Amino acid sequence: MEKFDWQKIIKTNILKLKIVGLWPSGNETYQFNLYTLWVILSITFLNFGHNFFQMVNMIYIFNDLHKIIQTTYVTLSEIAGLLKAYYVIRNMKTLKGLMVTLRSDLFQPKNAKQLAMIKPSFFFWRVNYFMYWMMSGGAIFFWSIYPVLDKTNNDFPLPFLAWYPWSTKKWPQYQLTYLYQIFGLLFIATTAISVDTLIAALNVYIGAQFDILCDDLKHIFDDDTGCDLNKKLIHCVHHHREIVRFALNTNKFANWIVLAQFFVSAVTIGITLFQMTVVIPLSGEFFSCLSFTFAMCVEIFMYCWFGNEIELKSVNIVDSIFKSNWLNTSLEVKRNMIFFVMRCRRPMKMSALNLFYLSLDTFMRIMRTAWSYFALLHQVSSR
Structure with missing residues (x-):
């Protein structure tokens, strides 16, 4: 059977990570070269800089609840994007090691049946991938054009409230600042979405490996050619151990990212829902909030x-x-099977620093928390 290329599934994702400076070529980590220079400049000016000017502006609008809310839900997501970039760079050696492990013979499907078995998971990942990009793209598009289309009272409206050490009330500073905000938003969004979908893909790989291992175990004793059954069982034990190691390294890389994202998502979804109740219905800003909430x-x-x-x-x-x-x-084989069963009794759980497990129950809790934030803001605003 032809060797299956796991990395081919996420090749578009990796290309986007390369563009934003989060994926050095080959199996290498960051070196002293032009690519590293691009990483430093792009993250400093497009990611950190874009966040910095919005956070400084919050000092000047601190007494205006509406403007604070208008700034907070975007700024929190952009800070999360900066955090994701930091942890990808910090754990690049681990990530490249995971890619090497995926190419090993141990992680290869054994036959066409196993290959067909894991394809539905990849298809569902692609569906979520395109939905995520589509919703995010909609938010970026409406954020980019709503200051002009909605014809706000501000003579020089910008997509985001921010303070700059230059005047944005005249040409060409206004146009250049407008473009800077759009490019900064695109860069941060590409970074955040690419990291999110990469972590999701790594989780899909772990699930696919468990599918392959389960199929191997079901048919481990079907061969009557007199081969050593203990060796086949030991091979499965070794495969299980490598899957667990792969999952632990993935969890180690994603721990802080997931924890920060859970907190940011609960807050920003609640704030965005509230923001939709105070903007003009069916305006560009309304649709930007709607797309952002779905994303x-x-x-x-x-x-x-x-x-x-x-x-x-x-x-x-x-x-x-x-x-x-x-x-x-x-x-002897039965005894070894019992030892293996004892080892596999506890299910593998992905978590955020062991505080939250990645499960559908956690998803519902986050949605309920977001609704609670919305209800609180709506109550305070009404008073």
Whole structure:
């Protein structure tokens, strides 16, 4: 069977990470070269700079609740994007190691049946990937044009409220600042979405490996050619150990990213829902908030759904062992099977610093928390 290229599934994702400076070529990490210079300049001016000017402006609008809310839900998401870029750069060696592990023979599907078995998960990941980009693209588009289309009272409206050490009330500073905000938004959005979908893809890979292992275990004793059954069982044990190691390294890389995203999503979804109640209905700003809310929901759903799949698929290992044709095996093989079952009893759970597990229950809790923030803001605003 031809070797399956796991990385080909996320090649578009990796290309976008390369563009924003978060994926050095090959298996290398960051070196002293032009690519590293691009990383420093782009993150400093387009990511950090864009966030910095908006946060400074909050000092001047501190007494205006509406403007604070208008700035906060965007700024929090952009800070989360900066955090994601930092942890990708910090853990680049781990990420490249995960890609090397995926190319190993141990992680390869054994036959066409196993390949067909894992394809639905990749298809669902692609569906979420396109939905996430579509909703985010809609938000970016309406953010980019609503100051002009909505004809606000401000003579020089910008997409985002921000303070700059130059005047934005005259040409060409206004046009250049407008473009700077749009490019900064595009850069941060590409960074955040690419990291989110990469983590989701890594979780899909873990689930796919559990599917392959379960199929191997179901048919481990079907071969009557007299081969060493203990060796086949040991191979499965080794495969399970590598899957667990792959999952732990993925979790180690994503820990702080997921924790920050859960907090940011709960707050920003609530604030965005409130913002939709105070802007002009069916205006450009209204549609930007609507698209942004859907994008945040898809983002959290991806984390929780594919994390939940890992837990469900890891539980199937014990069932797969007992579904195999183990009755006629030797006592030694049966004893080794019992040891393996004892090792696999606890399901694999992806978490955020062991505070939150990636599950559908967590997704519903985040949605309820977001609604609570919305209700609180609506009550305060009414008073």
